[in-house]
Amino acid sequence: MSIELKNKIDPKGLTVWRIHAMITSFITLIITAGVFVCTYYFDWYSWIQYALLALWVVSAILGIVVFPKIRWSRWRYEVREQEIEIQSGLFIVERTLVPMIRVQHVDTIQGPILKKYNLSEMNISTAATRHTIPALKAEEADELRMRISKLARVAEEDV
């Protein structure tokens, strides 16, 4: 990984990831609570509930606080004339190279949470793969989408 890629994703993306993680944590918390209720009424082994609770606490801390931070700092991208490069990962860092000629279409998605923070997710599709840039400012994403589709049209088969 000789040269670091230029662009990072929007800092608000981190907040969005944390909100997502909180929602999943909340759901798992409900399940954990369900186990507590079952333990009370059906005499399950009590260690199950405590183990589950401990597991929940650890996963919530990691999922809400630690992991998004690492992921966010890892995530980088750069769109050049001939190619797109994306770097992502948590423990395993992946760096993907997509030549412009291979890009078939680009689309942006905006869910309710992303919308609240004025962000967009961008997906770049080739004939066989799909690559995501998860959080960009909405205007920036639109601009980038236009730019990529223009570059993709210009790029010519060189072989």
Add this chain to the structure above:
Amino acid sequence: MSEQKVTRLHPITLIINFVSQIKGFVIPAAVLLVSTFSSLTFDPNEKFFVKTLIYTGIMALLVILFAVFSWIKWRKFVYWFEDGELRIEYGLFVKKKRYIPFERIQTLNYKESIFHRIFKLVRVEIETAGDSSGSSEGELTAITRGQAEQIEIEMNKAKNKVIHSDDEDSEEVTIEKVPAKKSIYKMTNKELILLASTSSSMGLLFASVFAIGSQFNDLIPYEQIYGEMQNIIKFGVVFIIAIVLLLILFAWIVAVALAYIVNYNFKIEELDDKIFISKGLLEKKSLTMPLYRIQGIRIVENPIRQIFGYCRVVVDSAGGTGDEKEDTVVLLPFIKKKEAVKILQTLFPQYIVEDKFVKVPRKSLFRYLMLPIYFLVIPIAAVSYFFYPYGLFSLIIVPIWMIMKFWQYKTAGFAMTDLQLTIVYRFISKSTVIISKNRIQAMTMKQSFFAERKDIATNKVNIMSGMTGFTAKTKHFAKEEQEKMLEWYKPNA
């Protein structure tokens, strides 16, 4: 061109449609029949007489209904050629029209079932370029070979017209005969039989038969019937061994016979940058594949075949070209590797079969042996714990696993030329993947925290293959080499 000669499918379509419709109905009917058989009667005095009449009545009605439907369906299905298009009209209640422009037709696939063979007919599947669903755009259930040829002639005519449209009357073109195809490869009987006996499914079959065989030891309670029964049991054991051996022999014969029937008369021909593959004894299948659709070539050698220098060649093709909606098309089912290389050379002169590869560095051996270790440890631990002490026998897997992993380490390699990337890897079978640079859709280098400290990385190469795509990996090579590959792939480099 208003009054066109309309062609109907061969009447045998009626029977084919009828059989395919009634297929789904046979099992419930059989169940009903068997469950009520004892009470059915045609004696008017019996109390089940009315019921019997109703049952048989309903069945007869359904059969007649299906027959009538098949007949209408056959009557309503017509096709003709008009304005450089193949026009199909069909529909039982709702009339459907499908017009396929000839120049859009990519391939015509022919299939012949037993029904077809008796009357010298073919089933034609029409595939077009924009066809992403994997199924064919149009299907003619049964037409004569002459009619099929007519479609091909019309197609060539239309395609020629597009190229030089200002030509005088196209009447001359009609006479044009389909040029002869160049034969590339024909499978010999020896290859056919060897193919069947060395396929990996045979290995699996042997393993399962032995596994079942060994179970007999547990099933038979020797201790209880020990003593005077001893002789009988001895006889029994011999008997069981004989049966197991017979089973193996039988399975082998069945496998050979199946492979023989499926791959009988396997041959490849070439014409106009298209490959024609045909095979089959009872059901003849032919497949047309334009060369430009090919995304990658894979030479696969399973361990047994590798020892004898044989291999299998499959190609990845874009779109659903395969007859069974497969992602890959088997180009050469079973062939000496040297022969395969020669054939590949004639079909794809732009590809080179490499023999010098960048190998995995020594420092990665540990990774090959140990990752992913949980695949091994968790099941063994679980089995050993729950089936203690017999579960400990599962530890036998450890050395086998390690040998396999070491073999993978030894096999892995890759090589690059100007426009081509070759990746060799092994799971159990050794695969050599040959891809040209402009077919690679994306490339990814990945590195874990620990790998980073050792300067080791893994690359993923994505190509298109059927609907899903195929990923080749170069696992745990020196980071330096992987970066070279990425640099090679960069468009402006």
